[in-house]
Amino acid sequence: xxxxxxxxxxxxxxxxxxxxxxxxxxxxxxxxxxxxxxxxxxxxxxxxxxxxxxxxxxxxxxxxxxxxxxxxxxxxxxxxxxxxxxxxxxxxxxxxxxxxxxxxxxxxxxxxxxxxxxxxxxxxxxxxxxxxxxxxxxxxxxxxxxxxxxxxxxxxxxxxxxxxxxxxxxxxxxxxxxxxxxxxxxxxxxxxxxxxxxxxxxxxxxxxxxxxxxxxxxxxxxxxxxxxxxxxxxxxxxxxxxxxx
Amino acid sequence: xxxxxxxxxxxxxxxxxxxxxxxxxxxxxxxxxxxxxxxxxxxxxxxxxxxxxxxxxxxxxxxxxxxxxxxxxxxxxxxxxxxxxxxxxxxxxxxxxxxxxxxxxxxxxxxxxxxxxxxxxxxxxxxxxxxxxxxxxxxxxxxxxxxxxxxxxxxxxxxxxxxxxxxxxxxxxxxxxxxxxxxxxxxxxxxxxxxxxxxxxxxxxxxxxxxxxxxxxxxxxxxxxxxxxxxxxxxxxxxxxxxxxxxxxxxxxxxxxxxxxxxxxxxxxxxxxxxxxxxxxxxxxxxxxxxxxxxxxxxxxxxxxxxxxxxxxxxxxxxxxxx
Numbered sequence: 001x002x003x004x005x006x007x008x009x010x011x012x013x014x015x016x017x018x019x020x021x022x023x024x025x026x027x028x029x030x031x032x033x034x035x036x037x038x039x040x041x042x043x044x045x046x047x048x049x050x051x052x053x054x055x056x057x058x059x060x061x062x063x064x065x066x067x068x069x070x071x072x073x074x075x076x077x078x079x080x081x082x083x084x085x086x087x088x089x090x091x092x093x094x095x096x097x098x099x100x101x102x103x104x105x106x107x108x109x110x111x112x113x114x115x116x117x118x119x120x121x122x123x124x125x126x127x128x129x130x131x132x133x134x135x136x137x138x139x140x141x142x143x144x145x146x147x148x149x150x151x152x153x154x155x156x157x158x159x160x161x162x163x164x165x166x167x168x169x170x171x172x173x174x175x176x177x178x179x180x181x182x183x184x185x186x187x188x189x190x191x192x193x194x195x196x197x198x199x200x201x202x203x204x205x206x207x208x209x210x211x212x213x214x215x216x217x218x219x220x221x222x223x224x225x226x227x228x229x230x231x232x233x234x235x236x237x238x239x240x241x242x243x244x245x
Numbered sequence: 246x247x248x249x250x251x252x253x254x255x256x257x258x259x260x261x262x263x264x265x266x267x268x269x270x271x272x273x274x275x276x277x278x279x280x281x282x283x284x285x286x287x288x289x290x291x292x293x294x295x296x297x298x299x300x301x302x303x304x305x306x307x308x309x310x311x312x313x314x315x316x317x318x319x320x321x322x323x324x325x326x327x328x329x330x331x332x333x334x335x336x337x338x339x340x341x342x343x344x345x346x347x348x349x350x351x352x353x354x355x356x357x358x359x360x361x362x363x364x365x366x367x368x369x370x371x372x373x374x375x376x377x378x379x380x381x382x383x384x385x386x387x388x389x390x391x392x393x394x395x396x397x398x399x400x401x402x403x404x405x406x407x408x409x410x411x412x413x414x415x416x417x418x419x420x421x422x423x424x425x426x427x428x429x430x431x432x433x434x435x436x437x438x439x440x441x442x443x444x445x446x447x448x449x450x451x452x453x454x455x456x457x458x459x460x461x462x463x464x465x466x467x468x469x470x471x472x473x474x475x476x477x478x479x480x481x482x483x484x485x486x487x488x489x490x491x492x493x494x495x496x497x498x499x500x501x502x503x504x505x506x507x508x509x510x511x512x513x514x515x516x517x518x519x520x521x522x523x524x525x526x527x528x529x530x531x532x533x534x535x536x537x538x539x540x541x542x543x544x545x546x547x548x549x550x551x552x553x554x555x556x557x558x559x560x561x562x563x564x565x566x567x568x
Contacts, residue, residue, distance in 0.1 A: 013497050013517045017384040037498050093353070093360065118382050118497055122362050127318065127350030136429040137318055139347045142491075152433075156492060158260075158342050159443030163433040170429070176498065177491040208359035208393045212375060215386045217523055223530070223540045228549035232561030234529065237545060239565065242527045244506040245449065245473060 001055030001146065003046045004108040005079065006099055006129075007039040008089065009063060009070040010119040019214045026119075026214070035070045037181070038114025040077070042174035044182045046112055047078045049146055055109075056080045062089040062098050068197070075192035076184035082197045090207035092120075096128035097205035103133060110151065111171045115140050126173035136166045140175040246279035249334040251325055252297055252305075253344055257289050261446060262340035262402040264300050269367070269405045270338045271301025277370055282306055283414070284328045286321050287313045291416060298414030300407060305416045306331075312423050315432040316344055320423055322351035327421040329356055334395070341399040342445065349399040359393035364400045365503075365524075382497040383520040402446055403503045444493060447476030450504045450525070452495065454480040456511015456532060456551055460488040465555045466510065472562040478502070480512045496521035511551050514539025531555075 011017070012032040020027045035043075046057045059074040061067055062085040071082045085098040103111065111133075116123035123139070130137025142161070143154040151166045156175055166172075184192070226234055238245045248270045252263040263283075270281045283302035285294055287309065294305050308324045325348065329337055337356070339349045341363055353360035365386070366377035373390050376398060380387045444450065451470040453463060463477075470477045477493060484494035495502050497517040507525035511532060512518060519542050522528065530543035533550055540546045547554050 011381075013520075015381075015384075016516065017381045019385075092350070092362075096350075096354075120380055120387075121378075121382055121501070123346050124350035124353070124360060124362055127322075127347060128354050130318070131322070131351045131354035137347070137351065138430060139318075140343055156343055157435065157437070158255075158344070158445055159441065160435065160437030161492075162435050165431045165433060167429040176494070209361055209389050209391050211387045212390050213388045214380070215377075215388070217385065220528075220542055220544065223543045223546045226545060226547045228547060228554055228557075231547055231549075231554040231557035234545060234547065234558055235561040235565045238506065238527065238529070242506070242544065244527045245565075 001050055001053055001110065002108050003050060003055060003057045004103055004106070004111045005039065005043045005046050005057060005059045006111065006113040006125060007043065007059050007061045007070065007074055008036045008117045009033045009061065009067040010036045010117050013118065017216070023214045024212070033070060035073060036114050036117045038116065038174050038176070040181045041176065041178045042112035042114055043074055043077055043079060045144060045174065045179045046110070047182070048179060049144070053146065058083060060085070060099055060102060062087055062095045064088060071197060072192050073184060075195045075197070076188040077182050078188060081195055084197060084199050085202050086199050087202035091209045092122040092124040093128060093209070094205055094207040096125045096132060098202050099125070100129055100132035101203045101205070102200060109168045110146070111135070111169070113171070113173045115173045115175045123173070126171050130171040133171070135170050137171040138164065138166055139173040141172045142175050142177040144172060144178070246274065246277045246336055247332050247334045248274055248279055248281045248336045248338060249325070249329050249332060250281060250283045250302070251339045251345065251348065252283040252285045253340060253342060254285060254287060254289050257293065259289070259293060259296060260340070260342070261407070262342055264407045265402065265405045266338050266340045266400060267297055267300040267302050268408045268410070269400055271410045272408070273336070273368060274301070275410070280304070282328065282332050282334070284308070284325055286324050294416050295414065298412045299409055301410035301412060302414045303412055305414045306419045307416060308419050308421055310420060310423060312425070312428060317428050317430045317432070318347040318351055319428050319430065322348045322355060323423055323427060324421045325352045326355040328419065329395070331419070337395070337397045339397065339399045341401050345399055349397055353397040356395045356397070357393065358395035358397045359391035360397040360399070361389050361391060362399040364398045365404045379501065379524065381520065383501045383523055401503060403448065442474070442476040444476045444478055444495070444500060444502060447502070448504050449473050449475035449506045450478050450502060451475045451508045451510070452478035452480070452512060453483065453510050454512030455482050457483070462552070463489070465559070469555065469559050469562060472559060472566055480518055509539055510555065512539060513537045514542060
């Protein structure tokens, strides 16, 4: 089993988001970066699969040199080797093009992404990769078992859960609940230093969207407090004043 | 502008988000000129198909081959791309539901289209083509320009109102020419909680945190939700300790929602939680700690014990509903 896990580096969830350059750039000053949490679940599940039935797990990331600590962390968690496509990840299409370009000659049986990155939330790389590599793609999976070239999957659907199968090779995107994230141990951290991390230059694909500006939500007005004794009055306010019920 | 809309159905009934998408497309057509074609995939009765005209579809394409009896990203995206080519569509609108998220990128790749997901505004077309979307899981918004001729937008459910623009839509039965080899996924089982409102589509959401003290107290949240016709949700710690299923977790690493009303009970309002709910139209925070950060993000607040407050609200809600 040869597995590829696509990871991206994102700001830590506690980050207070601000922008610079006249609201056109995310302000990275003082921001702690982590592996996207859904990608980390994907990586852990991929490792569980290869530990059970043999195989290798490679991680790939599209990013500049400053993303290497996150890639090394993925190696410390247990990935066998890593590929960094040396480019700014401009949009989901560009990222998928770069990964597809690398993966097309590598015969991966299974490609994982996270369900979405928690910064730009595009959620489209899995589907784009599926189409570009002519593989089925299944998003928001909460369970995966591989048996005889078939992936047995569970995925979230609106208001419920679906069980399905997909023929390998296929692309899946990890949803919470897939597994518990793994914390790297000292041996893993030491081993990660010498694991192969290949840097590949991007191909000529162009992004087809660009972010022109950012905006923070308008601050809320003062909170109207209701006394505990009059708690029932909330319903009247929601009906007559806020008009939401 | 030729606009194509995916009208998703569930068991032959169009979803509310599909009508939002058709209304959205119809408004773009009204201001930019052009035709709206709604695409229905799977078996839907002709009366139901005609409903799409009510919200402004000029025509309806219906794909009913047996291959569409199960939802697969592969077959559904092929049908949509087939329809887009047939109509020379330059804009494809898909609601950002779980199925929509599966289909939209595949359609975009097939059509070499630029795609923006999670759109929350009408497109700005005076200078290029720009839309607004949520980023950082709701902590901020971004304006994104699409450079390609063909464009795919997946629009956030509950972001646009359903508006009528009655037309007599011509219904055309289509064949995308798919064979069994085109699909490598197979549905085994679909399980939906019956009678419950899916969180992603809910207009009203009642949510509980650790302040609820244990899963045995959730009947209070469920009673209030049932009375108001709301969905239930929870904070990350609550789903982490398995008081409630992960599918109810809203926040930065859970679901981002945009209901009209979000009532948070016993949730302090950590930055990650607020990210997932701050776009709600009206927020109510109930917490015993007057310093809880949620009160800064809320429109209405009650400081006190949830177990004293909730029965009062439930009683008032019941009286309101029976009035």
